[in-house]
Amino acid sequence: MERITVAVVVSMWAIPVSILVNRIVPDPYMDEIFHVPQAQRYCRGDFTYWDPMITTPPGLYYLSLAYVASLFPGMWFAKAVQSFSLLCSTTILRSTNIVFAIICSILVYDLLILLRPTMSKRKATLYAIVLMLYPVHWFFTFLYYTDVASLTAVLAMYVASLKKKYWISAMLGAFAILIRQTNAVWMVFIAANGAITYTENLYEKVFVPRNHKGIVFESNNLLLDRKDVPTDRGLRRRKISSSINTTDLSKFETGEHSLCHAPGAKEAHVVSPHLAQLMYFGLVSAAAFAPLYFNLGQAAALYHSFGRNKVLGSLLVLVALTVGFTSVHFFSIAHPYLLADNRHYTFYIWRKVIQVHWMMKYLLVPLYVYSWFSIISILGKARNRIWVFSFFISCALVLVPAPLIEFRYYTIPFFFLILHSQVTDYVRWLTICTLYVAVNIFTMTMFLFRPFHWDHEPGTQRFIW
Incomplete structure (x- = not known):
């Protein structure tokens, strides 16, 4: 129920603001002038073209393609490629991030519960809603940028790791890298800490307090109880998925895929x-x-x-x-x-x-x-x-x-x-919420209602993070 509450509250502000943004700024703006046409190429089935100015991998475009296909499955199965590509408008592509923002809010709620088991569900609900108002994240929810999808993928990877679903976490991590290269670092960070937690839990189950005098080693019967102690196969699963993550990062660090290597515009991202x-x-x-x-x-x-x-x-x-x-x-x-x-x-x-x-x-x-x-x-x-x-x-x-x-x-x-x-106290969170709302109102007002023009370049310019 709490997850539904978080999702509904986020939807209540995300959808109206999205409609307003698309009405006032219907055309691609800033980096959208690269992302939107590239995604539309994918919608037309053209996976060979790549805009040299794009500096992130194509993960967002694959997600958008799957999202649009889920909205209009009939056209997809009928292979009406030309008609299908027309549906990949700027508005539809931007709405991809609305969906990810809602998913992200649920993931934040889950993480709060997983990381703080003693926290009440009411507090977790409030905190998740406030965090979704974080100004930079909130603002780019309404534009076709990679940030919201990237954050969602990383948090999903973290949730899976905390739930000890390590293979799922590894696969989500691999896809997070497909959205943004630097997510390789967070994949290894999550995997490494997951491995440490796993080892600590194993240690605690093997070394348990016998009495108040100290901690002693339990009998071999404890090791034979497969219900109490993780199996060797579980250890291998943790090691293999961690090694996959470590291998990915090593490739980035050794230059095969530099963490800041951009698929395009290399001179601007040295x-x-x-x-x-x-x-x-x-x-x-x-x-x-x-x-x-x-x-x-x-x-x-x-x-x-x-x-x-x-x-x-x-x-x-x-x-x-x-x-x-x-x-x-x-x-x-x-x-x-x-x-x-x-x-x-x-x-x-x-x-x-x-x-x-x-x-x-x-x-x-x-x-x-x-x-x-x-x-x-x-x-x-x-x-x-x-x-x-x-x-x-x-x-x-x-x-x-x-x-x-x-x-x-x-x-x-x-x-x-x-x-x-x-x-943990409500006062600080409510204060933060008030500050975030004020900043969001200011930045969105400046973006939508305070446009300006450059003498040296045609078109309307807008303030952005």
């Missing part, structure tokens, strides 16, 4: 050591959950945690600040698209905040460091150190090679971060 991207992600994610991260209680908790060992705490702060200053000074990239495209909010953040004065990028470093220390501290309350460390490494593998500052790149790690953060 892999670069963009360490400052990690700093930006930390601050943006903390700001997106400001009631949790930016409050006196959290600041005091960090202060006391460093105060327990002043020497080590001071050293950690010094190292973090050094890394932060080094990152923004030597490894901060101003991509040509960032400097030239005033349709993106990052254009204004870069010019009006980060570059407003030569000192500003250095003055922001303490905020970056505070954000990351808070993220690690809050995650550490819910997950073990290996999980937190592997999350940080995964974020680095995804974000550091990306030369362009794009809030869309932060969506998947942000969801992992928030799903594993212990936020």
Whole structure:
């Protein structure tokens, strides 16, 4: 029932806003001018053509093709290819993401229940609805971009892993890569942590408390009880599916499919050591959950945690600040698209905040460091150190090679971060909900009702994340 509630609530805002967007902006916009024609080629049965400007694999187009075929099965079976291709309009293709947004909301609810078994279903329902309002995810629900489908595939993979359906998780991970290359990192992250959890559960079943004096090894009878202990076949299943994921990632890292290798537009997506991207992600994610991260209680908790060992705490702060200053000074990239495209909010953040004065990028470093220390501290309350460390490494593998500052790149790690953060009180969630709604109203109003024009290029331009 709760899943239905989440799906219905998401549908109640997604469908009306989608209708409004398609009425005011009926033609493909921004990256849609590449994605929509490519998907329409697939609808015509032309799987050989590839637009050289597209930088992601064709997973979204296959999903759209299956989606349109499910809407109009008669034409598909009748092989009315020409008529079928006409149904792949911009509006229909955009609605693919509406479906994925609804599925994604259900997956978020399931993850909340799986990760926090003691959480009430009412709270999980509320939290899932609020997370679906996360501004960047919410905005791209209404355009034909890969982000919503990518997030949905990764979360589905995670749900399957937590439910110990490892082969399904591996297959979903493979398809997630077919939507976006960098999902290979999250596939290995999920597989590795699934393997660790599996091993820990096995250890707990073999080593059980005998009495209050300590923990002793049980008799061999325990090992013979197939109902209590996972079998060798189960171990092999976990190892094989994990090895598939690891092999996939190794291919990406060794250059066969670089994590930032783009099928097209290679000159605009050259892999670069963009360490400052990690700093930006930390601050943006903390700001997106400001009631949790930016409050006196959290600041005091960090202060006391460093105060327990002043020497080590001071050293950690010094190292973090050094890394932060080094990152923004030597490894901060101003991509040509960032400097030239005033349709993106990052254009204004870069010019009006980060570059407003030569000192500003250095003055922001303490905020970056505070954000990351808070993220690690809050995650550490819910997950073990290996999980937190592997999350940080995964974020680095995804974000550091990306030369362009794009809030869309932060969506998947942000969801992992928030799903594993212990936020339980209604007041903070309602505050976050209010902030998200306000931001969404602002960004959609700017997109739909504040168009502008360029002197050097025809067409209507609109503000976008």
